[in-house]
Ligand SMILES: Cc1ncc(C[n+]2csc(CCOP(=O)(O)OP(=O)(O)O)c2C)c(N)n1
C-alpha cells in the first residue's frame with residue numbers, strides 16, 4: 001500500500017521510526033491489540049449463545065488504528081466513532097467488564113445497558129460513542145471540535161468513520177464547517193474495503209483521503225496495518241492540528257476480518273481474499289514481528305500477556321453475567337442533556 005505525498009508541513013513519515021519505537025511500550029501495544037481481538041472473539045461466542053442480541057459489529061483486523069491513535073493522543077482529546085466501537089473503548093482503557101455488561105444489556109454497562117453494541121459511551125474518558133447512523137459521528141465530532149476551540153482547551157476531536165460513511169452528505173457538510181471555522185479536528189477514515197457488502201471500488205468515486213480537498217483540507221493515506229505507522233502519523237497530525245487549529249483527513253488502510261455484523265453471509269468477498277488478508281494484514285502478527293525483530297518482546301512475553309488478557313476477558317464475562325438488567329424506571333433517565341449531566 002502506498003503512502004500519498006507528504007502533505008502537511010514537517011511531516012516525516014517513518015523517518016523517526018526508531019524514535020517511535022523507543023517512545024512506546026511494546027508490551028502495552030501488544031496487550032491492547034490482543035485485548036481487543038480476544039474481547040471481540042468472546043463477544044462473537046456470547047452472541048452465538050444468545051447472551052448478546054441485536055446488532056454487533058466486531059473490530060477484528062482493525063486493532064492497530066484504535067491502539068495507535070489512542071497512544072498518540074492526550075486524555076483531553078475527544079473521540080467519536082461508529083457502531084464498531086469496542087476497539088477504541090478498550091484502547092482508551094474503559095473497563096472490559098462495563099463493555100461486556102453493555103453488550104449483555106445489563107445495568108453495569110457503560111451506557112447502563114440501554115445503548116447496547118451500537119451506542120457505547122464513556123464521557124469520563126472523553127469518548128462520545130458509539131453511533132448507529134452512518135456518518136452521524138462526523139457532524140457530532142465536528143461539534144466536539146468546535147467546543148475545543150470555543151473553550152480554548154487545547155484538545156483535538158478525533159473523528160473515526162468508515163469508507164462507506166465517507167460518501168455521506170453530512171461528512172462533506174462537516175468538512176466545510178471544519179475548514180471554514182478552522183476547527184481542531186482529525187477525520188480518520190478507517191478504510192476496511194467494505195461498507196456492509198459493498199466494496200470501495202463499487203461505491204466510492206475519487207480518493208477518500210482527498211475528500212477534504214475542495215475545502216482546502218489536507219489529506220494523507222497510510223498503511224494502518226502497522227500500529228507504529230498509525231502512532232507516528234497520528235502524533236504528527238495531532239501536533240500540527242493543535243498548533244494551527246486546522247482540520248486534517250487521514251485515510252487508514254485496513255481490513256475487516258469478520259463479517260459486517262454477526263449476520264453476514266460474506267458472499268461479497270472470496271475465501272481466498274480473506275485468507276490472504278489474514279496472512280498479510282494482521283496488525284497483531286505484524287507488530288509481533290516488529291517487537292521480536294527489535295528484541296522488545298519474546299515468545300514467553302507474548303504467552304504471559306495472552307494469559308493475562310484471557311483472564312481479564314473471562315472476568316469481564318462473569319461480571320456481565322452477574323449484573324442485573326436495568327429496571328423499568330431507567331426508561332426515563334438519560335434522555336435529555338440536563339438529565340444526563342445530573343446523572344454524570
Ligand atoms: C444513514 C444510514 N444509512 C445506512 C445505514 C445501514 N448501514 C449500517 S452500517 C453500513 C455500512 C457502513 O460502512 P462503513 O462506513 O465502511 O463502516 P464499516 O462498517 O466498514 O466499519 C450501512 C450502510 C445506517 N446505519 N445509517
Ligand SMILES: [Mg+2]
Nearest residue numbers: 162163194195
Ligand atoms: Mg468499511
